Amino acid sequence: MRSLGDQVRDWHLGAQAVARGDWxxxxxxxxxxxxxxxxxxxxxxxxxxxxxxxxxxxR
Structure with a gap:
């Protein structure tokens, strides 16, 4: 299982990807x-x- 820190990092990187339009x-x-x-x-x-x-x- 991934650490909470890794999951928070992925959420942050995901939000940055949204800002770039990288769906x-x-x-x-x-x-x-x-x-x-x-x-x-x-x-x-x-x-x-x-x-x-x-x-x-x-979904």
Whole structure:
């Protein structure tokens, strides 16, 4: 299991990827976070919407 520090780093890097418009990297980083809290799931849904995939956002 990855440390909390690693997961926070991935969330931060994912947020930076969103700011750059790098949807693939953002999804990879957010999805790698274990036991995703609601905030991470919300971020994943938003990235899917921004990437033009509303059906994936609903999952």
């Amino acid at each position: 693939g990297s953002a999804l990879r980083l957010f999805s790698g976070i274990s036991e995703q809290p609601a905030r991470i799931r919300f971020n994943v849904g938003c990235v899917h919407l921004l990437a033009g995939d509303p059906e994936a956002a609903l």
